Amino acid sequence: MIEVGIVGGTGYTGMELLRLVARHPKLRLAEITSRAEAGTRVDELVPALEGAVDNVFTAPDTERLSRCDVVFFATPNGIAMESAPALLEAGCRVIDLGADFRLRDPAVWTEWYGMSHSCPELLEEAVYGLPEANRDALPGARLVANPGCYPTAVALGLLPLLEAGALADGPVVADCKSGVSGAGRAAKVATLFCEANEGFKAYGASGHRHLPEIEQTLARVAGAPVDVTFVPHLVPMTRGMQATLHVVVDRPLDELEALYRQRYADEPFVHLVASGGHPETRWVRGTNHCRIGLHQPPGRPDRAVILSVIDNLTKGAAGQAVQNLNRMFGLEETAGLEGLAYVP
Amino acid sequence: MIEVGIVGGTGYTGMELLRLVARHPKLRLAEITSRAEAGTRVDELVPALEGAVDNVFTAPDTERLSRCDVVFFATPNGIAMESAPALLEAGCRVIDLGADFRLRDPAVWTEWYGMSHSCPELLEEAVYGLPEANRDALPGARLVANPGCYPTAVALGLLPLLEAGALADGPVVADCKSGVSGAGRAAKVATLFCEANEGFKAYGASGHRHLPEIEQTLARVAGAPVDVTFVPHLVPMTRGMQATLHVVVDRPLDELEALYRQRYADEPFVHLVASGGHPETRWVRGTNHCRIGLHQPPGRPDRAVILSVIDNLTKGAAGQAVQNLNRMFGLEETAGLEGLAYVP
Amino acid sequence: MIEVGIVGGTGYTGMELLRLVARHPKLRLAEITSRAEAGTRVDELVPALEGAVDNVFTAPDTERLSRCDVVFFATPNGIAMESAPALLEAGCRVIDLGADFRLRDPAVWTEWYGMSHSCPELLEEAVYGLPEANRDALPGARLVANPGCYPTAVALGLLPLLEAGALADGPVVADCKSGVSGAGRAAKVATLFCEANEGFKAYGASGHRHLPEIEQTLARVAGAPVDVTFVPHLVPMTRGMQATLHVVVDRPLDELEALYRQRYADEPFVHLVASGGHPETRWVRGTNHCRIGLHQPPGRPDRAVILSVIDNLTKGAAGQAVQNLNRMFGLEETAGLEGLAYVP
Amino acid sequence: MIEVGIVGGTGYTGMELLRLVARHPKLRLAEITSRAEAGTRVDELVPALEGAVDNVFTAPDTERLSRCDVVFFATPNGIAMESAPALLEAGCRVIDLGADFRLRDPAVWTEWYGMSHSCPELLEEAVYGLPEANRDALPGARLVANPGCYPTAVALGLLPLLEAGALADGPVVADCKSGVSGAGRAAKVATLFCEANEGFKAYGASGHRHLPEIEQTLARVAGAPVDVTFVPHLVPMTRGMQATLHVVVDRPLDELEALYRQRYADEPFVHLVASGGHPETRWVRGTNHCRIGLHQPPGRPDRAVILSVIDNLTKGAAGQAVQNLNRMFGLEETAGLEGLAYVP
Structure with a gap:
């Protein structure tokens, strides 16, 4: 099983990730962090996950996160770029569902996001995770920028x-x-x-x-x-x-x-x-x-x-992130993504 | 008071007309027709109008309608063109909320609406009732084509x-x-x-x-x-x-x-x-x-x-129809249209 | 015209009051207060009122409010009881859409609302404004507790x-x-x-x-x-x-x-x-x-x-408050409350 | 694999059944009938099922249905009771999501459903499929009345x-x-x-x-x-x-x-x-x-x-029907029912 960490599991993107990770045949949720909810059971915040997720939110801790095989950032813009270098250094892979690694040009990033980029040296390495355009760059990638919706x-x-x-x-x-x-x-x-x-x-x-x-x-x-x-x-x-x-x-x-x-x-x-x-x-x-x-x-x-x-929230965020993970780790690309829409 | 008739008061456009006519200071609903609901009280079908509208649906009857000063058609396309000539002949004015008189070229009408026009000779006379573009053509108009939404x-x-x-x-x-x-x-x-x-x-x-x-x-x-x-x-x-x-x-x-x-x-x-x-x-x-x-x-x-x-339903249909009526009959253009949106 | 003040016009109850007061034939909005929005035009916050309300929010000021004939409180519980005595003293009447004057027994109030009542001596005078149960107590009332929804x-x-x-x-x-x-x-x-x-x-x-x-x-x-x-x-x-x-x-x-x-x-x-x-x-x-x-x-x-x-928001709050005002001031009970529901 | 038939797959209950059967590890949709949609691909009517369901609606045919191991009726009341006897006779089991077999007393059925029961002799055999109340009656049952929502x-x-x-x-x-x-x-x-x-x-x-x-x-x-x-x-x-x-x-x-x-x-x-x-x-x-x-x-x-x-539609209809099927056929009771609610 691939050990997964999620930073920021209390927003809608994080909740969708939780749903997908919980039913993914090859993933195990090792760590989920939230500064505000540290100590709270995940299924207390999201009762729909009762019986499927046993984890408890912890305060973000790079050391603990770095023991994961891969960490998803479902955080506001500007958070992932602060933590990614240390995690990558520790051998952990990173998938950022925010915007920190989406734009190649740090000047454009600063213009639109209003802050300077803290690790522009990673922008070139970051793979833009739109598998339909970029499938072959994903296997083995260390850092994936998950596209916007x-x-x-x-x-x-x-x-x-x-x-x-x-x-x-x-x-x-x-x-x-x-x-x-x-x-x-x-x-x-x-x-x-x-x-x-x-x-x-x-x-x-x-x-x-x-x-x-x-x-x-x-x-x-x-x-x-x-x-x-x-x-x-x-x-x-x-x-x-x-x-x-x-x-x-x-x-x-x-x-x-x-x-x-x-x-x-x-x-x-x-x-x-x-x-x-x-x-x-x-x-x-x-x-x-x-x-x-x-x-x-x-x-x-x-x-x-x-x-x-x-x-x-799915192809536009968490689902695509799982699809990217599947490619990064050599899993079946559709693993964990077979659920059908309910109609009505 | 101006005597108003409505043909087709059971659809959403007709219901919106009913609401506006019921609170208009210068209009009196003289006639409202519906083949399917003839004999039913209007406020039985639309309980929100209880206390405001006393009328009963009648079967469409040109003779009775022609006693109105003006008749609104809130009907499917193709109905107004069948009845309008007789009403105009009888001195009654007509406002069609359907599409029958909107297009000047009967060939284009046929192309898009799939039927031939029964009174193409009226198309030139019909005033396209967008007051902002056409305000001066409305006073005295006999036949108004109320624009689509x-x-x-x-x-x-x-x-x-x-x-x-x-x-x-x-x-x-x-x-x-x-x-x-x-x-x-x-x-x-x-x-x-x-x-x-x-x-x-x-x-x-x-x-x-x-x-x-x-x-x-x-x-x-x-x-x-x-x-x-x-x-x-x-x-x-x-x-x-x-x-x-x-x-x-x-x-x-x-x-x-x-x-x-x-x-x-x-x-x-x-x-x-x-x-x-x-x-x-x-x-x-x-x-x-x-x-x-x-x-x-x-x-x-x-x-x-x-x-x-x-x-x-309002500026896109029934409200604009009342605005057109106001202009046609020399009333204040905003008469009966002062209601405020409820927020939230 | 009766001069009306509204304290707390930025919540839903206050907005509904604004809508009703703006179209009421006998009321003039003299004062509307909001600490947070002082200086903002009302129709900037509620664009649906553009053209109907010209007022600007002011910081709450008892002196200015007391010049109104009547003041509505559309505020969180506990606010009206602080201001009502001074306003009543100044000859201004008060309608509280909150809960401050609804319960006769101050001990029960404290039990449920978690604060002690600041003017329990007014509780007996306050008329519970459910006109259907209490119509005759309203004319001339100085202080009305508008019922909960x-x-x-x-x-x-x-x-x-x-x-x-x-x-x-x-x-x-x-x-x-x-x-x-x-x-x-x-x-x-x-x-x-x-x-x-x-x-x-x-x-x-x-x-x-x-x-x-x-x-x-x-x-x-x-x-x-x-x-x-x-x-x-x-x-x-x-x-x-x-x-x-x-x-x-x-x-x-x-x-x-x-x-x-x-x-x-x-x-x-x-x-x-x-x-x-x-x-x-x-x-x-x-x-x-x-x-x-x-x-x-x-x-x-x-x-x-x-x-x-x-x-x-209407019979359960602002509409009933206007109905109470109508009774208090000897107006037609339905004045300003004739609007019809839109269906659909 | 258990061969499943669905009679009436075009309503909401039928669509929900389709979704659940399509992802159930032990079921194969052998037959799906609809008089109105015979010849139409299921995924044409329900595009959400594209890639998951290959079947085509057929006209109801008892002979073909009876080759299934089990047939779900997701039909209006009164349909299942007409077909059930022949299917049971042919060794096929039946789960009725309608009301035909829910009431033990045929007189009560007639009183509430306005028709006489065509096979009252089956009412005693029919197991009321509320597993929490009736779990032990389900294994081996031939006919299950799936409860109302x-x-x-x-x-x-x-x-x-x-x-x-x-x-x-x-x-x-x-x-x-x-x-x-x-x-x-x-x-x-x-x-x-x-x-x-x-x-x-x-x-x-x-x-x-x-x-x-x-x-x-x-x-x-x-x-x-x-x-x-x-x-x-x-x-x-x-x-x-x-x-x-x-x-x-x-x-x-x-x-x-x-x-x-x-x-x-x-x-x-x-x-x-x-x-x-x-x-x-x-x-x-x-x-x-x-x-x-x-x-x-x-x-x-x-x-x-x-x-x-x-x-x-799920525990109140199609999901409970699958739960009943799981019990009837000795499968894990939760098989095919592990999907998580999406939040939001």
């Missing part, structure tokens, strides 16, 4: 197009929508039930931290900068994310569909829906899957609308 | 831009989101609570009936065709609609804001939110208001993102 | 039964359900969207502060203590409250219905639904109405189930 | 009390609440999103079909009739059910807790929450677990409030 949904929606050079000149509009769990479990007025329920709004329309990550990923795949506009929105539901991608393309819809179908034929977690279909977030709820639909606006043979849906 | 949200978001010629070359992306009430009150599996709750999806991405209406309106205002892509989405909430409009512009954000502020300064129902703000659908719930926010993506001085929110 | 729903469901002595021996079970807005607008994890959404739970089953208030009210009406068990639950919706009252009765259902119908015949805000009907909270959303349904379990002629629904 | 939640909440004779004289009030999925997947206005969302109501307060089943189960356990009143309510959420049970007891709370803890110590799916806790439906979402909390109203040592929560 929006960048995951956007990148999976555009990968085949960019790899094939089928994107024509013109802006890419990434109009994205997320369930409220993406805002985290911190107590804030804006995410109270009565504030988020029965309403819809955009946020961060003048600039959101996931934009540079999206730009970096698309540019890597395309081999050149991609002109992308990104606007996130908040949907009154707990889980789920959709990227609606409006693009200019160089080929008709049927060829695009063939391209996507072929590109994702062997991917365990990415699927094209039937022609003309609209994927729904509830089909992937609680799973590591991404479902994609392709459309062409009427009378616009040079345009396409790509619909890409994921669960923001 | 998406076309209203999109048009109000783009009017100042188009009128000022500030839209630069490049596609307009209208990524739109609607609450479930837009799908109507017919019993369908797709809009059951357990199907629509906790999920998000696009629909009609390959072509939706509101597209030609949007194109027609934008072209009228701009004086030339506008290249627009329209994708609607379903949000798990009852009421509310947002159009997120991604555009290429010829001037910086502060000038755009000044333009919008000036254009809408005297509009009773359209307001710009504070700079940098994101309007929320819940702020306009149950009201006839539209709130608009303007943003510029970081580092893209030639782009703008326009956020336009309305209540799909 | 649960006590309102329970009392209105039981009034006719208790007044008629139709309650037989046996416990009254008040199984109550509230929307999340009842928990207030303070930032707490337990009322985050993702915690309250898609879940149902009881709370306070071992004792809730509304119990002694319910007992006091029922005892007053019945003229003797009533054996009542009260369990509140949290429903994943924003507004709405239902009390399901399980009672033992001395007469058959048709006589009970006649009793209720007669008792509430002249009440402007309390109505019996049609025989066999189940009232729904959405019928009274945003309104001051209470709707009641009566049922008899099959084969149990001595039992009844009484269903009583209100909007917890 | 409300009867399951109520019975599990009362079992220890009844078995110990700790229920004192006085009525049991079962005030129950269900998510909307309990109403099924048929297209009806009453369960449209816009009708059920943001509202709460009781239904069936004058008599609901689950009452005689509750009475029968409680009487069997108690050895005498139990005086129970049952009122169900509809909660605006998809899944989840709570029974709030108000009872008169003969012993103090700590003894009750000890009683429950001991009674359920070895049950894999029934758990007492920590003292003073309130179980939440979301903790058991999508799982076969029941969580129970015990409370005593303040100052009422002879009363108790028992809170029992389940997922209406």
Whole structure:
């Protein structure tokens, strides 16, 4: 069994990790830390885990964590970069579900995250953990930067197009929508039930931290900068994310569909829906899957609308982290990720 | 008092009309028809109206309806066009909340609505009831085509831009989101609570009936065709609609804001939110208001993102119909539309 | 115009008061205080009030408040009792939407609210503002204790039964359900969207502060203590409250219905639904109405189930406060409370 | 592998069965029937099952079904009783998730279900599949009547009390609440999103079909009739059910807790929450677990409030059916039922 540590298990991403680790056939939760909840049983905080998780939260302690084979950071930005060097030094691998190692350029990181990076020397080594784009870099990786939720949904929606050079000149509009769990479990007025329920709004329309990550990923795949506009929105539901991608393309819809179908034929977690279909977030709820639909606006043979849906907490965070771990440790890539969405 | 008739008062648009008419200081509900509910008291079907509406549904009867001063059609497409000529003949005015008189070109109507138009000779006379674009055509109008919900949200978001010629070359992306009430009150599996709750999806991405209406309106205002892509989405909430409009512009954000502020300064129902703000659908719930926010993506001085929110049943349907009636009959434009959204 | 002050306008009860006061024909909002938001425009915090409320929050100041004709306290428990004496002294009337003046016995208050009462001498004067039980005590009252939401729903469901002595021996079970807005607008994890959404739970089953208030009210009406068990639950919706009252009765259902119908015949805000009907909270959303349904379990002629629904923020708080004000100042009891629920 | 057939896989209960069977280590879905969807791939109707279920719906055919080892009926009441005799005759076992075999007395069945029973001779043989009450009758059973959702939640909440004779004289009030999925997947206005969302109501307060089943189960356990009143309510959420049970007891709370803890110590799916806790439906979402909390109203040592929560589609239907199958076929009782609820 691979011994796993989780730093920050009291947020939604950490809770989702707990659920997945608890049922993973090859993982054992050795350590889970929370400064605020040290001494509390995990299943007291998350009663849904009663009978499945016996651990007790401990105060973060690098020495204890470093005995794990791998440590997940499900922490606010800026925490993982403080602890990662010592853990790596001790031979422990690290998967950061935060943003600390996602951007290659520390100056861009500072611009968007408002702090200077404490270990820029690790940025090059860090593998960007989007297996569909980066699968071969994962086995043996010591440090993985788990992608953001929006960048995951956007990148999976555009990968085949960019790899094939089928994107024509013109802006890419990434109009994205997320369930409220993406805002985290911190107590804030804006995410109270009565504030988020029965309403819809955009946020961060003048600039959101996931934009540079999206730009970096698309540019890597395309081999050149991609002109992308990104606007996130908040949907009154707990889980789920959709990227609606409006693009200019160089080929008709049927060829695009063939391209996507072929590109994702062997991917365990990415699927094209039937022609003309609209994927729904509830089909992937609680799973590591991404479902994609392709459309062409009427009378616009040079345009396409790509619909890409994921669960923001699973493929957009904890599920992808487990998928990355599976690759890093040579396990079956789908291990522990076979659960089905409940419908309804 | 103006005597009002409503044809089709059992759907959500009709119910919203009932609520507004019941509290309007100058209107009296003389007639309300429903073939299925003839003989039923209105407040038996809609208990929220108990004490406010005494009427009983009657079977549709042109003779009785024609005694009204004005008749609203809150019916499926294709019904109003069958009855309107006789009512107009009898001196009764007509406001159609359906699509029968929205498109000027009967061939386009047939293409999108799948039936031939029964009174194309009325299409030219019909006033497109978007008061912000068409205010002066309403007084005295006999026949008003009440705009669709998406076309209203999109048009109000783009009017100042188009009128000022500030839209630069490049596609307009209208990524739109609607609450479930837009799908109507017919019993369908797709809009059951357990199907629509906790999920998000696009629909009609390959072509939706509101597209030609949007194109027609934008072209009228701009004086030339506008290249627009329209994708609607379903949000798990009852009421509310947002159009997120991604555009290429010829001037910086502060000038755009000044333009919008000036254009809408005297509009009773359209307001710009504070700079940098994101309007929320819940702020306009149950009201006839539209709130608009303007943003510029970081580092893209030639782009703008326009956020336009309305209540799909009010400004997007019944409220706008009452606003149109007010103009048609020389009443205060805001009469009966002063109700405030409840928050939360 | 009656000059109104509101202390604590940033919670949900205060916002609902603002909405009602803004459209009340005889009230003018003279003063609204909030320590945290002093200097902020009200419509910046509550954009739904833009155009309807011009006020700016001020720091609480007894001198300024005392110039109002009446001051509403929409504050946490323990605040109103500190300020009320000075305001009353200055000739200003007070309506407390909190619990400070609801319980007659200061010892009981201390037991349940954990603080000693600062002006027990006012408790006798304070009128318990449930107009249906206490209408004649309101005109001219200086100090009104606005009832809690649960006590309102329970009392209105039981009034006719208790007044008629139709309650037989046996416990009254008040199984109550509230929307999340009842928990207030303070930032707490337990009322985050993702915690309250898609879940149902009881709370306070071992004792809730509304119990002694319910007992006091029922005892007053019945003229003797009533054996009542009260369990509140949290429903994943924003507004709405239902009390399901399980009672033992001395007469058959048709006589009970006649009793209720007669008792509430002249009440402007309390109505019996049609025989066999189940009232729904959405019928009274945003309104001051209470709707009641009566049922008899099959084969149990001595039992009844009484269903009583209100909007917890309106009849359960701010609407009832306005109704009380209307009575205190000799206005039409329904003034400013004519708004209809929107359906859907 | 055990070959499984499902009759009626297009409702919510059937879909939940599909999810559980698809991941069960010992079951193979051999046959799934639907008259309306014959020829359709299951994963076309339920895209969440793509990759997990390869079957195609077939028209119901007793001959084909009888080749299965066991057939689940997830059908409207009255269907299973028509087909069961032939299947049993052919050596196939039957688990009915409908009501056909739940009531022992065919006259009571007819009274509540409005049809005469077509095979009353099987009623005695049918095992009532509540394993916690009836575990030993399941191995080898040919015909199992899977309990209703409300009867399951109520019975599990009362079992220890009844078995110990700790229920004192006085009525049991079962005030129950269900998510909307309990109403099924048929297209009806009453369960449209816009009708059920943001509202709460009781239904069936004058008599609901689950009452005689509750009475029968409680009487069997108690050895005498139990005086129970049952009122169900509809909660605006998809899944989840709570029974709030108000009872008169003969012993103090700590003894009750000890009683429950001991009674359920070895049950894999029934758990007492920590003292003073309130179980939440979301903790058991999508799982076969029941969580129970015990409370005593303040100052009422002879009363108790028992809170029992389940997922209406899982422990209340399909999960319990699989648990029954596991017992019938000598499998591990928890096989295929280890999935954890996702939180949030």
